[in-house]
Amino acid sequence: MSTTQIREVKRSARMQVSRGMKTVLAGVIFLYIASAIFAPTSISRVAQMGMLPFAACLAIVGLGQTLVIQQGGIDLSVAGSVSLFVVIVTWGPDRHDDRLIPAVLAAFAAAIITGLINGALVTKTKLNSIVATLGVNSLLYGVMMALSGGSPRRTTDRLSHFTNNKTFGLQHSVYYGIICAVILTILLKRTVIGRRFEAVGANPRAALATGLKVGRYQIGAYVAAQIFYCIAGVILGGVISQPTAYQGDEFVLPSVAVVVLGGTSLLGGRGFPAASALAALFLKQLDMFVLSLGVPYGVRTIVISISLMLGIALYAVNWKAVRSKFGAKGRELQAA
């Protein structure tokens, strides 16, 4: 008896595609088809070239947010961080190419420090992540204002080339987004640290009981998240020729939205960075699509909200239970 049952333990599949990925991918394909039919201008070359760099930046910010959410937290310091990093890489060099590298290094140093502060506040002093990152966000704005006084500066040529030069007709910024998503996916799914990172997020108590250093993984999430925000900030500094001092504001809630759409649970655990990144493309193209249809901003926003609601409902609602409930009823009706 047991021998037959042993064979039932099937081998692991070589490649796994998450439900979030499938959902978002289907959404993106459907959206592009709809765009082609109803609003062809939204998939014109000009429209796409204008949209994709911003989708890439949102994707990279979303990767960082994914890591924090995987640890059961939420990072509201995105706004202050991205704004600060954009200011550091544009204000610091002040259009002098030779000062760019030190500025970028300074931005990364600031990112690591910010991540450590966020992480320490959440894991060491046991603050709620919303409160901790809200406070740190204000501090980041303070630093940003101290540096720039709130008035923007033009980006340097070198940074502009770095992000806006094209290969195979696409801006480099788009490739950076893809590279970040691929690297993070590999780190999470294929390395010891990444695998344990997911385990800690899924159940910190169990992770502690098996002897994992839970605190380090949790602080690491906040630091790594800041590094991604910093990459996004640097790219944004190149993509926008004259960025504002509040460039990060528009990223906070969308970054949470793409993570949720990508299927990563706000309760923590397994993360789907590639799906988060693709969800960023979905949101930006959705925006573009609705914009091309000529509907007002209000409708665009409502459409985004509804797609978010559907996305979450797909994961949050126990559809199996709902199906069996209504399925059973359906059969009864048929029988009757």
Add this chain to the structure above:
Amino acid sequence: MSRSPLILSNISKSFAGVAALRDVSLEVKEGEIHALLGENGAGKSTLMNVASGTLQPDSGTIEINGEIITALTPHLATSHGLAIVHQHPAVLPDLSIEENIRISVPEEFLLTEGSPAATMRKILDDFGFTANIKDRVETLTIAQQHLLDLAKAFAVNPRVLILDEPTAPLGQESVEILFDRVKKIAKSGTSVVYITHRLAEVRELADRVTVLRDGKWRGVKDIADISDDEIMTLIVGRELESTFPPKHGIKSTDKQFFKVADISGADFQNVSLTANKGEIVGIAGVVGNGQSQLLRAIAGLDKFSGAIEISGEPISSKQLLNKAAYMPSDRHGEGLMMTLSVRENAAVNALSKFTSGLFVSRKTETNVVHASLQSLEVKAPSMDADVSALSGGNQQKIVMSRSLLAEPVLIIADEPTQGVDVGARAEIYKILREVAEKGIPVIVNSSDAKELEGLCDRVYVMSRGHVVSTLEGEDITETKIVAAAVSSTKLKKEEGPTVSERVLRTRKLLRSDFLPPIVLTGMITLLGLFIFSRNNLYFGSYNINAVLGLGTGLGFIALGQTIVLMTGGIDLSVGPASGVLLVVGSFFVNDGKSLPIIIIGFLLMFVVAVLIGIVNGSLIRFAKFTPVAGTLTVYIALIGIGYLLRPAPGGYINATVTDALLAKIGPIPYTFIILAGAAVLFEVLLRRTGWGVRLRASGSNEESARRLGININRTIIGAYIASALFAAVGSVIIMGLIGLGDPAQGTSYTLQSITAVVLGGTSLLGGRGSFIGSLLGSVLMVQVLNACVFLNLSQTWQYMFQGLLIVFAAISYSLTRSGGKK
């Protein structure tokens, strides 16, 4: 003879196909103390959960006071005069003792001594309870929380009183008081069902005894007609099942291969264990006598004093954490990552062994894990299946697979077969035996004495944190184990106050809800005086009016946010909600519109607010969105609706209305006075009414609140509606300030309101907070922004002060609350 007050007939109940009760009947006569006996898992607690309406039986009838009740609920059971004290006390940690009593004890029982306060004091005094009724329950020890739960049950003078192992956490003095009370209440006519493991207690208290075994009824007897041995036979009953692997036969040369020398921790004292190579060590005893804590210490998870040696080498707590494999009894909470797959769970500790280069080799991992799962005969649909989809036995095997793959130096298993079916049990025993034979010491804690008899080479029986008996070889029998565990006279150390009265008082003040308002008032005053010393225009009536005006809008929204945070949720939608409501109002409340139209406009604002609250609450309670996700989607939708209604600012507000809203008395706006009144009113409602108690109860401990009969869905959805209504009031204030409909107004209030509430000392964990604190938090926020203007400081400082304020407030509240907690 009158009809028995509680008759359970032919009750059956299964969980996921496993029968917990099969055709069990129980009749409790008037005024008798009826002991319910049986081993762990015999079905005693399940039967009592059926009797109290917590569980619905699959079949059988429940008759209370001669009335057959088909669908019993906890509430219905209470109204029929049935009171139950569970093993885990149903108390709400964030509420005071007084509030906990009020939730369970109807007013009519609180007047016997004149005033409720005096009656409560009497209720507690009767149990030798010295704590102040205003103290929070979280400051009580576990034993005191049990006493509180007992006191509540006795206070309603029930017709049937069910006590589920009431003495387990109590000290000797309290046990005597309890016995005395039980005897008295039975004499007055109350029937008592007394669940216990201890025969001595049965002898002392019971009139009759019913024994359950494996979910089946074994017999009922008058206590005078049955000897202890006969009771034991009824409890133990079954023959040794042949599911156990042969014991370690050969006497090992490697004596005392594993040694635990005189270790002590918080819940166990002076425990010494030894094992020879190849042996399995059993830890026995009635649940809750320090066994689990001992295991955690040996696993390196808890602190201990004393020494542990493996094969002659001393091993530290830190090394143990890394090298020992711990299999916790709470498999779902602590054993497995339930949302991850079988493979991911099994591999997590051994991952570094599977690497080739930088990466985990998928091939090595799948091969090794597959081999391990096969050798443990795991039955799973696939290695990629979620571990939550497996049966209890197979889940336990995944824990074992994970432990073994990590090549541990020691295996510690806490209740390894709890919730595991018989077939898988045998396999788990076999695995443990094989591991032991390989020379890895195995320690097993089990409340099932039969299991220890079959499995172990050496059994240590614990009682009240001490080893009371060591059994070896032929002596390891279920009867001897149970006898040692139940007949022990070891007493639990009475928990006494170890800190001085003054320290206690300071602690109480630090944890009080009133500390944040006091601190905030101080800060607001100091900041005001400081700015005044730099700029004497500061206390000018123009400035005071401006600060309070801005603070009023934020203040109302923050009061709403406070209500939601109190339930342990969060409402991100308040900002855009106030924006949308402002826009709605701006279509009606204009110059030249008639009074009825203007009134309709205001009414509509509040109707829309109720709808917003219902959507938020329903997404969270019914569609199971997390509060952040649910209110975030509503947040985005509301921004859209705002812009849809009014793409650009417009709709000038009626001048009479704005004038009325801006009216002031001296420098103080009327609206601010209303806000202050509302904050005080809600502070009182929160502390004095059922609504306030239900609100805090849901946030404090949802499970306990449910058991106490609180409608959680209604309470929480109501909180979101209240929050949206406060946002509506806030939008009316904003209406006066800006004088037109602008959809962009409002969004910033979301984060500002959370900040203000946090400054006010309300915990994001739920259960406690203060409306007055939120009001002061709002004022301080606006004051800090205003201060920078007066001190000629740049915006940099506005942000810096805000950030520092949040971080320091949050840290200091978090520290003072955890301070002194065990």
